[in-house]
Amino acid sequence: NFFFFFLMMNKELELVGREIYELEGFNLIHANDWVTVPAAISLSKLTDKPFVLSLHSTEKERGFGIDYSGLIYDVEAMGVHEAKHVIVDKETTLNHILSDFGLQKEKISIINPFEKGWEKRIIEVYRSVLGEQK
Numbered sequence: 623n624f625f626f627f628f629l630m631m632n633k634e635l636e637l638v639g640r641e642i643y644e645l646e647g648f649n650l651i652h653a654n655d656w657v658t659v660p661a662a663i664s665l666s667k668l669t670d671k672p673f674v675l676s677l678h679s680t681e682k683e684r685g686f687g688i689d690y691s692g693l694i695y696d697v698e699a700m701g702v703h704e705a706k707h708v709i710v711d712k713e714t715t716l717n718h719i720l721s722d723f724g725l726q727k728e729k730i731s732i733i734n735p736f737e738k739g740w741e742k743r744i745i746e747v748y749r750s751v752l753g754e755q756k
Contacts, residue, residue, distance in 0.1 A: 624690060628657060635661035643669050650674065650748055656694050659701035672751050675705035680718045699723050706751045709733050
């Protein structure tokens, strides 16, 4: 079922992430949407490395349309609060995160991947999270 697949996929992501960390190391974790949040949180705690979360929409924004919507909402809530920074691609999602999860606006950036220069803005977020200068 969907829930079992979600748990198994995150366990696999965590194992591969741990393997990469032990072989090569990394400074930051970037999770994409709710489906990768558990692995990102686990790896962040294991490695003491921060993680950035990209959300393209929230479950409430999408309309709570499936059986597991409550679970998805809870995972998104964990993710936005555990992440050092959250990236969204539109203002609608930013507003949902502010109102639904009570996150501080300073912790969120709107970066549209279809706009020129978006790659530089992502790197700026990474540097900010890592405390690096330009």
